[in-house]
Amino acid sequence: MTQYFGQTEHQAGVHKTAASAPVLIQGVLATLALILGILVAAPPAHAATLSGHDISWPQCPAAAGGFDLPLPPTSTQFVVVGLTKGLPFTENPCLGSQLTWVRTNSKPAQAYTMAAFPSASQLLSYRSSGPWSATTRAGQLSNVGYAQASYAVASLARNNFRPAMVWIDVEPRPAQPWPTATAASQRENRLVIEGLMRGLRDAGFSYGLYSFASGWQSITASWRLPGVPVWATAGRLDYPTEAQDRCVQPSFSGGKVYLSQWYDDVRDYDITCSNYALAALPMPGSSLSASTSDFNGDWNTDVLARVAASGQLRQYPGTGRGTFGAAATIGNGWNGFDALETVGDFSGDGHADVIARVPATGLLWLYRGAGNGGWLAPVVIGNGWNGFDALVGPGDFNGDQNVDLLARERLTGRLWLYPGNGSGGWLPRVLVGNGWGIFNTLVGPGDFNGDGTADVLARDSATGALWLYPGSGTGGWKPQILVGSGWNSLPAMMSPGDFNGDRTADVLAYDSAGKLWLYPRTGNATWGSRIQVGYGWAGLSPIF
Secondary structure, three states, rough: OOOOOEEEHHHHHHHHOHHHHHOOOOHHHHHHHHHHHHOOOHHHHOOOEEEEEEEOOOOOOOOHHHOOOOOOOOOOEEEEOOOOOOOOOOOOOOOOHHHHHHHHHOOOOOEEEEEEOOOOHHHHOOOOOOOOOOHHHHHHHHHHHHHHHHHHHHHHHHHHOOOOEEEOOOOOOOOOOOOOHHHHHHHHHHHHHHHHHHHHHHHHOOOEEEEEEHHHHHHOOOOOOOOEEEEEEOOOOOOOOOOHHHOOOOOOOOOEEEEEEEEEEOOEEEEEEEOOOOOOOOOOOOOOOOOOOOOOOOOOOOOOEEOOOOOOOOEEEEEEOOEEEEEEEOOOOHHOOEEEEEEEOOOOOOOOEEEEOOOOOOEEEEEEEEEEOOOOOOEEOOOOHHHHHEEEEEEEEOOOOOOEEEEOOOOOOEEEEOOEEOOEEEOEEEOOOOEEHEEEEEEEOOOOOOOOOOOOEEEOOOOOOEEEEEEEOOOOOOOOOEEOHHHHOEEEEEEEEEOOOOOOOOEEEEOOOOOOOEEEOOOOEEEEOOEEEOHHHHHHOOOO
């Protein structure tokens, strides 16, 4: 994204005319040659395999609204082509001619598209243009992001361009600013970006993120997405190997860096990292805020259940509309475990995982999800865990953006937080409650009350009262809230997160006849009418 006096090319178009475009400064090419020479001579740990450029509307003629900036030299090894004129729901006016240049010169090409918070009119126009329910603001914002992706996909189709990757540019947009003043605003920004990611995924495109640390922090509160590829920018180089260092330094979002960029007043320059050959990257797992239960990577929460008689593990894929797709067996022999829990991405690879305990030994196993309904090789992550009678995966409970585990001691009722370290291991445990032995069910629904923190639902054994224990976001609790009564009539209850697509966490429970019911939670923190969504569940043991 070409920069102009500290602005990106997308921002520059808002404030500058073609007449004010900067001219080539004498000596720039000589400096660039020196930089490129140093890049070639860099140590092996910094080795870049390909050198390329990214282009968009500033390379258009002034008559078309551009800055008359030059296209890349024909020696460039790849190109990343911008699809917009700096904002969503716009198209690069020279997209067709730039793609003709790419094809004429036989250059490998990828694409990037812009993300931005919707204007009031865009929210009104596109709030239903996606897979989520528009009954909540969260669903509406997600749908607008999805529509931004759909617009970009339509531009690709019109120009017969199907790149291996489409990068999502997330950075400050003065012409259409991201709201960044509060944590709630930053959570809403994430919803828009999630919608864009899902829109590209649903269209069959691999995607990644372009941003920089301070911009990503202000827009998303440094949202951690370790499974999503990264295109990192070094900006204007402060030292010769800065762009190479972006390849090996931790990225703004925790994802692996595949492309690195820097710029001057005339061009943007890119290099590939880690011998990346510009091929399509594996489809990232869904981020799905506040969910720990998307196992097949389709951005809908699923339910896992073990058949009591056979030990088969079944996946009941959610449709995102309050129903299930066809169930599939995804494991056998699971009756060797007495505790199973969906924890989210515990291993840090971007895919949801399951934790399982062996009763005889107390060994705790991590079954790493592959992101497509299958499994990677399981690993032991603990022993001596048979002193606990409840394991709960609340998501990120202490606010460090790594998923955690809550465990209740069988004899004392004490509740312990086992913080995940983000890579399949543990930080020191912390006592977070006493007297939890009065509950016969503990469920981690994710963010149940909409304040952005992970919560816990607890059912009182004696009364059937259902209590919400809102997480503080820092490893503690806010005051408990009674959210239901009479829940003891239900043998089992669980919460996969948002099951009906309104981006609000719901509860599923089956009755003594084996009927499975959806208890939908509305956007204003009340219950909707329950809906039967299954039958024959009496012989199943759901994984909470």
